[in-house]
Amino acid sequence: MTLAFTPLKSQITSDFWLKLMRHKLEVAKLDSRPLPILGYIRPGSGVVEYLEDSLILDDTVEEADAVVMRNECVAFKGNIKLVNTKEDFKSCNKNEYLKDNRLTDCTILTFADLKSHAIVYWPAYPTCPGVITEGGECQPPSFLEEKEMTYDGEGEELSEFDSAYDDLRRRVKGYAPHHFYAFKSPSGELRMDLLSSIMPEDLSDQSVRFGCINTSPQRANPWTLRTLLTYLQSLDIASKTIDVVIYSPTLRRLEIKDGLYVRDEELGKTSTSRVLKFSTCDWIKVSPETLEGVGMVGWELNNKNKPGPRSVNLKANMDQESLAEQSA
Amino acid sequence: MTSFLKNVRESLTPTLKQTAFLERGVLTPEEFVKAGDELIFKCPTWSWEAASDESKSRSHLPPNKQYLITRNVPCKERCSEMEKGASSMGMMKADADGWMVEDDGQGEDEDFDFVEGETDEGSKPAATTHPAPTTTVVDDDDDDEYADIADFEDDNLAADTAALTVSDNILAVRTYDMMISYDKYYQTPRVWLSGYSESRSPLTGEEMFEDCMSDYVKRTVTIEKFPYTSAVVISIHPCQHGNVMKNIVSNLTQGEGGGEIGIESYMFVFLKFVASMIPTINYDFTNAVDTGGASGK
Numbered sequence: 098m099t100l101a102f103t104p105l106k107s108q109i110t111s112d113f114w115l116k117l118m119r120h121k122l123e124v125a126k127l128d129s130r131p132l133p134i135l136g137y138i139r140p141g142s143g144v145v146e147y148l149e150d151s152l153i154l155d156d157t158v159e160e161a162d163a164v165v166m167r168n169e170c171v172a173f174k175g176n177i178k179l180v181n182t183k184e185d186f187k188s189c190n191k192n193e194y195l196k197d198n199r200l201t202d203c204t205i206l207t208f209a210d211l212k213s214h215a216i217v218y219w220p221a222y223p224t225c226p227g228v229i230t231e232g233g234e235c236q237p238p239s240f241l242e243e244k245e246m247t248y249d250g251e252g253e254e255l256s257e258f259d260s261a262y263d264d265l266r267r268r269v270k271g272y273a274p275h276h277f278y279a280f281k282s283p284s285g286e287l288r289m290d291l292l293s294s295i296m297p298e299d300l301s302d303q304s305v306r307f308g309c310i311n312t313s314p315q316r317a318n319p320w321t322l323r324t325l326l327t328y329l330q331s332l333d334i335a336s337k338t339i340d341v342v343i344y345s346p347t348l349r350r351l352e353i354k355d356g357l358y359v360r361d362e363e364l365g366k367t368s369t370s371r372v373l374k375f376s377t378c379d380w381i382k383v384s385p386e387t388l389e390g391v392g393m394v395g396w397e398l399n400n401k402n403k404p405g406p407r408s409v410n411l412k413a414n415m416d417q418e419s420l421a422e423q424s425a
Numbered sequence: 426m427t428s429f430l431k432n433v434r435e436s437l438t439p440t441l442k443q444t445a446f447l448e449r450g451v452l453t454p455e456e457f458v459k460a461g462d463e464l465i466f467k468c469p470t471w472s473w474e475a476a477s478d479e480s481k482s483r484s485h486l487p488p489n490k491q492y493l494i495t496r497n498v499p500c501k502e503r504c505s506e507m508e509k510g511a512s513s514m515g516m517m518k519a520d521a522d523g524w525m526v527e528d529d530g531q532g533e534d535e536d537f538d539f540v541e542g543e544t545d546e547g548s549k550p551a552a553t554t555h556p557a558p559t560t561t562v563v564d565d566d567d568d569d570e571y572a573d574i575a576d577f578e579d580d581n582l583a584a585d586t587a588a589l590t591v592s593d594n595i596l597a598v599r600t601y602d603m604m605i606s607y608d609k610y611y612q613t614p615r616v617w618l619s620g621y622s623e624s625r626s627p628l629t630g631e632e633m634f635e636d637c638m639s640d641y642v643k644r645t646v647t648i649e650k651f652p653y654t655s656a657v658v659i660s661i662h663p664c665q666h667g668n669v670m671k672n673i674v675s676n677l678t679q680g681e682g683g684g685e686i687g688i689e690s691y692m693f694v695f696l697k698f699v700a701s702m703i704p705t706i707n708y709d710f711t712n713a714v715d716t717g718g719a720s721g722k
């Protein structure tokens with residue numbers, strides 16, 4: 098069975114654009130180096146929101162603290178590149194651009210016409226189109242089976258999973274990671290940690306399973322599953338069967354000042370999850386160099402479902418004459 | 426300039442210290458926070474938000490509880506079009522027997538054909554009384570050379586066969602971010618709305634007015650700069666909120682079987698009252714208000 102994935106959609110507030118345009122006018126000018134951004138997504142919404150504080154211009158703000166600001170969401174880390182001319186935007190090699198940004202969750206290519214207050218932008222969520230097999234080809238992952246996780250104890254213990262994820266969020270200052278791995282501690286307790294913390298010896302542990310947050314509003318497979326499968330190829334897990342949990346938690350904002358967070362039991366029951374099994378027998382371990390030869394995908398389609406950018410006109414938000422007319 | 430003067434006026438107004446909820450329908454900042462906490466507790470789609478930078482923060486409220494927000498509230502149809510439908514359906518005429526019936530705007534021979542224009546909406550009964558929800562992409566300004574950006578499309582992208590395309594059976598609707606701040610001058614909550622089109626682009630003020638009852642547009646509902654960010658949004662002016670809240674609370678508590686109503690219920694009552702001005706913005710999933718009396722809903 099071939100897996101298909103639900104692409105993410107972007108929603109960018111006028112605050113974000115206004116902040117970016119001010120920065121372009123007053124600070125960046127012709128400097129078109131990418132700026133760091135954070136996209137926020139509520140599990141299951143399918144929409145990545147870029148808000149005013151998504152654009153990180155203050156070097157003194159630690160990125161982790163910015164993430165905590167909206168810890169009821171999963172944060173996507175990436176960048177925005179603001180090119181100087183319409184021609185630069187058009188002539189940019191989009192395939193190469195994605196390769197350059199293959200290690201980011203999200204990227205936005207933008208051109209802002211400051212005179213007419215129009216912005217042309219094209220968001221992307223870079224990922225590998227499939228898994229790299231021993232033959233060097235890029236193919237769909239070998240999907241074996243799917244099962245539900247439940248609260249009743251007959252299937253998977255979802256309540257145990259909720260507790261472990263809450264604990265992980267507390268340890269990373271409220272940030273809700275979109276990828277993680279879960280394992281049984283020596284005392285039999287389910288624990289979770291960030292993928293960046295995984296050690297080679299952990300991979301031989303039979304209880305280890307990998308997880309991604311469900312970003313899809315439908316039952317279809319989320320984009321985060323796709324990026325997780327790409328990431329898993331960088332680990333040495335060839336010739337195995339791996340469990341990947343697609344997890345849809347109910348996230349609540351954590352008040353880190355209190356240091357403690359008590360999950361509301363009623364809300365805890367709204368989480369849902371399912372487990373997909375994959376065979377990795379024909380995968381090869383990939384490195385960034387291996388991926389050099391693989392065309393990355395992930396450009397968002399426009400409103401007409403075509404491979405093209407979108408535009409927004411902020412005249413009504415920026416032009417003083419328009420503002421006066423509207424509010425008169 | 427107006428926003429600046431309003432900010433000055435608000436900063437010069439002393440903070441309300443004594444509760445006057447039952448007497449005047451107003452809140453102290455502490456009561457606003459308490460009512461907001463209750464709203465968030467019962468309706469997790471709402472959350473507190475801080476100002477985008479410290480200079481915009483109000484000292485009479487906790488820094489991390491400056492205003493309430495709920496995001497991506499769906500708005501399936503235009504209020505302005507709903508009003509047109511309601512007004513045409515609201516006209517009465519005498520039927521053949523002398524009884525007053527609603528005038529459908531058609532001749533008597535066309536009793537069953539009261540939909541203007543052609544329709545193939547047999548499976549959508551709502552379309553017989555109201556215009557169909559607007560799901561088309563709103564075009565940008567006619568003068569905007571970027572409104573049609575087909576020449577920016579790129580067919581040379583790497584092929585991706587595993588990405589699902591958007592299904593036609595998903596209804597694209599406008600969405601709103603709804604904010605509630607505390608107005609220190611009027612001592613009541615104040616509602617702000619920031620909308621997005623079906624294609625997830627920010628709406629202009631004029632477009633957002635389409636989702637408000639026309640009686641209030643440019644009178645009670647105006648275009649303003651949201652004081653906690655840089656966004657231009659629409660706002661419902663709070664000058665009458667205190668009086669209306671006082672009357673609603675009075676009716677709830679003094680009617681037959683009425684009981685008491687606490688500060689915790691303020692925001693739930695307030696949201697139901699605000700819905701009368703923006704009836705098509707579907708935000709109100711809050712609970713019924715219990716006054717403790719026999720008819721306290």
